Amino acid sequence: MRNELAENPALVIPCSGIGKVHGLISREAAYLVTDELAPKKTATLCLALLVKGDDEAVSAVQSHACITIDGCAKACAQKNVEMAGGRVAKAIQVAEAFKNFRGAKPGNASFLTEEGWPLPATSPATWPARRRFCMTGRRIDERGSHQGWHHLVQWRSHS
């Protein structure tokens, strides 16, 4: 993990809330970004390790742009990054994105339904989202904020 944190300019930190599907979507959205869409620009770290006050985790959030993805308005990821002195470049809430997709049945805290998963990563339908994300990924590096992550979470859960 140390090399990933050192080399990648942005950290994507989900809340991974265990009680609702929103937490699972936050977690899977983070993996989608760090593992598939922008693996060379982003990394993730354990939020619980940050809560614990681990030196490496605290220093990582202080020295990288952080994008927090929270399931609900309690905003645990955002608050814990801020409490650790981290720089939150963008705070996303999955619940906010849901407002535009009323009636969707994405699954529960344990699994996502087909409605909850995006199209297969290789599908041409994902290309616009990939392009949008990669562009916004660059913007995070250069300006410390952007608007693209919101679209990603929406796309992630409802495509």
Place this chain on the structure above:
Amino acid sequence: MSAEVTKVGIISCSGEAIPEGTISRLATRRVLELLRPDTTVTLCLPLFLAGNEAERNFARTHPTVTIDGCSKQCARWGTEKHSGPVNAALVVSDILGTESTGCHRSARDAWQVNKEAVWAVAERIAAKVDSVLAEAAPGGVAAAQASAGQCACSSPLPGGKITIKGKAVTITGLPLIFEQCAERGVPASEGDGAALLDVVKIYHSIAPEDEAEYRSALVQYQAFRSGIAPAK
């Protein structure tokens, strides 16, 4: 405390950086939804810091089991620092050892090895919950297992009915138990029915004198494995 104890709190680290964190989260969900739905509750670990006093009091008001991905034991540390002492602490990497090799962080990549790992850890958590409850309130475990299962979102789990001594008996989560057996390759033939019975006994209390009848009733498992829906 013992008279009031009805639920054990399970706190998972849900660590994002390694597959064991994902396993800790999913195994905790499995216990909440299927293995011990009536006797367990949970709380998001980061909520200890971000939440209010009531949330921080969690471990003071519940006997608590923490489940961590690795030896850093963030869930245990966070719970004990911000809430109170834990009754038991499990570590996924200790439980699985090299068996977690090949597991993935994302559920999208959840292969057979992930599923096996989640089941193995979930069963360890359930056993720990039972022993914590037995210490806190003897007799509480059997009473809790006899009641109907509900997932944490309060939607009932699908049950399966089999006939025992002429009466229909509902086993909570039976279709899921069959799925688990199929995934694990648990032998289903009558001669090997003991293995299947052992799995069902994890989820459903069976008196020793009824075991033979249960074992033969569970031959429907063979039908399930052959692609025929289990009896309703």
